Amino acid sequence: MATINYLVRLSAPLILALGLAWLVPVQAATSEAPSGLGNATCLSCHDGKKGKIEVPGGDDTRALYTVGHDKYGKSVHGRMQCVDCHREITDAKASHKKAAGVAGPNCVACHQGLWEALQQEGKTQGKERMGLVVKNVEAYKKSFHARPDKDDPSRPKAVCDQCHNTHEFAVPPRGSVERTEWHATVPQVCGETCHEDALDEYSGSAHGKALQEKQDKKVAVCIDCHTAHNIVNTSGEPFKAAVTKNCGGCHEEKFASYKDTYHGQVNTLGYGYTAKCYNCHGSHEILKADDPGSKVHPDNLLRTCKQCHNGKKDLPEATAGFASFGAHATTHDFKHYPQLWIASKFMVALLIGVFAFFWLHSGLWYYREAKDRKAGKAAPHIRTEGLALDEKKHFRRFHWGWRLGHLSFALVTMTLVLTGTAALYAESSWAPVVAGMFGSPHAMGLTHRVAAALFVGIFLIHFVYVMQKLLRDKTFRWFGPDSLIPRWKDLSDCVGMFKWFVGKGPRPQFDRWAYFEKFDYWAVFWGVNIIGWSGLMMAFPHVTASYLPGWVFNVIMLVHGEEAFLAAVFLFTVHFFNNHFRPDKLPPPDVVMFTGTQSLEEFRRDHPAQYQRLVESGELEKHLVDAPSLVMTLGSKILGLTLITIGLGLLVLVAIGFMGH
Structure with a gap:
């Protein structure tokens, strides 16, 4: 009182x-x-x-x-x-x-x-x-x-x-000469009254010299970093989370590049435990980067990194490559960051190429099927005369191992998308909420790495299982109709589909695997390697920086984020369309990957070449099974709709983050 x-x-x-x-x-x-x-x-x-x-x-x-x-x-x-x-x-x-x-x-x-x-x-x-x-x-x-x-x-x-x-x-009006003059007196008022030591450090800093020697009265003073009235304890989280934004008020480009780093993402999410401007540059004693006394001078930079990366707690000691990491690297500066510039142009071309092709493919496919349905055209008829087939039977397309692997992949992938894009788009309104759900960005990052390990583990189990099975099968043809390896027919089918889209030819007769299904399959191999290796290198930065220069981190972080964005958007648009939202698949979901079976009618429509081949060889009946129970079908539909809803929700979050980035 x-x-x-x-x-x-x-x-x-x-x-x-x-x-x-x-x-x-x-x-x-x-x-x-x-x-x-x-x-x-x-x-x-x-x-x-x-x-x-x-x-x-x-x-x-x-x-x-x-x-x-x-x-x-x-x-x-x-x-x-x-x-x-x-x-x-x-x-x-x-x-x-x-x-x-x-x-x-x-x-x-x-x-x-x-x-x-x-x-x-x-x-x-x-x-x-x-x-x-x-x-x-x-x-x-x-x-x-x-x-x-x-x-x-x-x-x-x-x-x-x-x-x-x-x-x-x-109070001088904002923008007036008097206001600028008043602003320039603040360090003396704060320093001479209470903070003498801070004033001494400030006077020798780049900011202080600019004010005193160059009479730059717009340079940062005490209240620009600490504010005027609601000054908080500098050791508290609120100040740590806010001070970097205050620096960014002047250093806008540097601030933007900082926010693209992991340090900046955590800070943007509202947590102050990662490096901020003052951790690297100092607080009151900030010097220019080329000053031998600066904390970010090349001769001092590794020592500065070791202030945090000191081998204690969960931060291994910084190694040589840390010093050449571009903390403010940008993708538009070829002169200073050529590797990042080249990587960014490659990723942009990859994203544009993949989305342009497959979104056009999906759009034309929807247009063609919707037009045919409106005109009353039926799918090509498959002759079944003379076949003693029970039309109530289902064709078994996927064994339990494939279905379990697909479900595991789906759950893990959605976890990776949520936790990864919350960091990638830390500035979005929803990202701090997600980080808060996990408790902190640190816990969210740990969840992300566990999910990544599970993803790679599932992939390796699947790969070993498939390879050992195929290698023991003496009749399997690596470039045959049952193989997932691309062949010339896939190219001709793709060309044929575009002809069919525009009414210039019949719809291709797909075999066991359509070309777009093969793309989905092999995209996982690409993604696991690109996203997986880059993620592993970032998870163990001290090991990476022991053998590679620091600019590698700039490149792999860009590639990791852009490739993850590509995978997420592709899955929740193209993959969802191909399997759930084509006119002949409506209403969603298609549950073949959950039940493992298709009705004969659906099988004949989706894979007519395989159907005809099995009929001619007399092997069709070996693949026929009873239709799944009502409980199994209903459960699969509920599961499918749930996953689709989550996926589309994640797509909305990614879109919001991308548009605001």
Whole structure:
């Protein structure tokens, strides 16, 4: 309570200046001063022309402020009478007699009272700055400065008039020369009053030299990093999460490149445990990168990295390659980052090529099937005369191992997309929510790596299983109709499909694996290697940096993110369309990958060449099984719809992140 009372008596600073001069007439300036206590009388003693006025203060005496006529008249309080604030003063004699029970200057109560009166009278329009004053007062009360001082707990650490001279201060308009001049005085005010050591460091820094030697009055000063009123403890998470954004207010391009790094992604998500600007560049003592004393000078950079990457906790010690990592590398600067520039152009071409081809493919396919359905055209007829087939039977297309592998892949992939894109698009509105669901970006990253390990593990099990089975099968033909290896027929089928799309030819007769199914299959091999190896290199940076230069991290992080984006968008658009949203598959879902079977009608339509081949060889009946039970079918549909819904939801999140990136 003592702290608040002291604050109430002394807080008149910048926050009071924001608009008080023209609001005071509401209650104060219109009042007349008691007889003999006008401003002229008060200032005749307090203008300093008769010498300093000292009063008892603590164990000694303290000098009162000198109030000049001109400066006070131009200040934000210049239209007020002295006794509007000093209401306890009752006479004009030295050691003024004070009225009993009357409080001294109470700037906070005055401003809050003015704003409340304006609100009650409905006169706040056009006077919003007065509301800002009240907000600043509340922010100060919660700030680090408002805490009790260690040496004198009855006083706060800092009060308003330590930063602003209550009797002389006036807020210069934003953008004015006067505002710039005032801005340049802030380091001296903060440093000379309390923070002498910080001022010494700042004076020797790049910022301080620019201010003092080059007279660059727009350079960063204390309040640009620490703010003016809601100053918080610099060791707390709120400050750590906000300070880098404050730096980015000036260094916009550097800030943008920083946010593309893992350090920046975590910081953007609202957590302060990764490296921020001041961890690498210093805080008050920031020097240019080419200065031998700079923390980011090439000779000092590895030592700077080792401040965090010191071998303790879960951060292995930084190795040689860390020093050449481009913390602010960009994809548009070939001169300084040629490797990243080349990698970005390759990935952009890959994304455009894949999406242009397959989105066109899907669009034309939808158009053709919808047009044929509207015209009443049926799918090509397969002759079944003379065959003793039970049409209620189903064709077994996938064994349980394939189905289990597909489901596992689906769940793991969706987990990877969620946790990976939450970091990739950390600036999006949904990413911090996802990080919070996991507890922190660290826990989210751990989940991502576990899911990645499961993905690779499932892939290897599948690969070993398939290879050992095929190698033992003496009749299997590697380029035969049952093989997933691409062959010339796939190319001709693809060309034939485009001809069919535009009405220039019949629909191709697909065998066991259509060309787009083979693409889906082999894309996993590509993705596991590109995404997997790049992810592994980032998961163990100290090992990678022991053998490779630091720019490799810039490249693999780009490739990892872009390839993951490609995989996610392809899966949830093209793959979903091919298997669930084609007109002849509607309504979704297609449950063949969950039940493992297809009706004969669907099998004949999707894979007519395989069907005909099995009929001619007499092997069709070996693949026929009973239709799945109603429970199995219903469960598969529920599972399929659930996965489709999750996938489309993830697609929306990725789209939001991509558009806002």
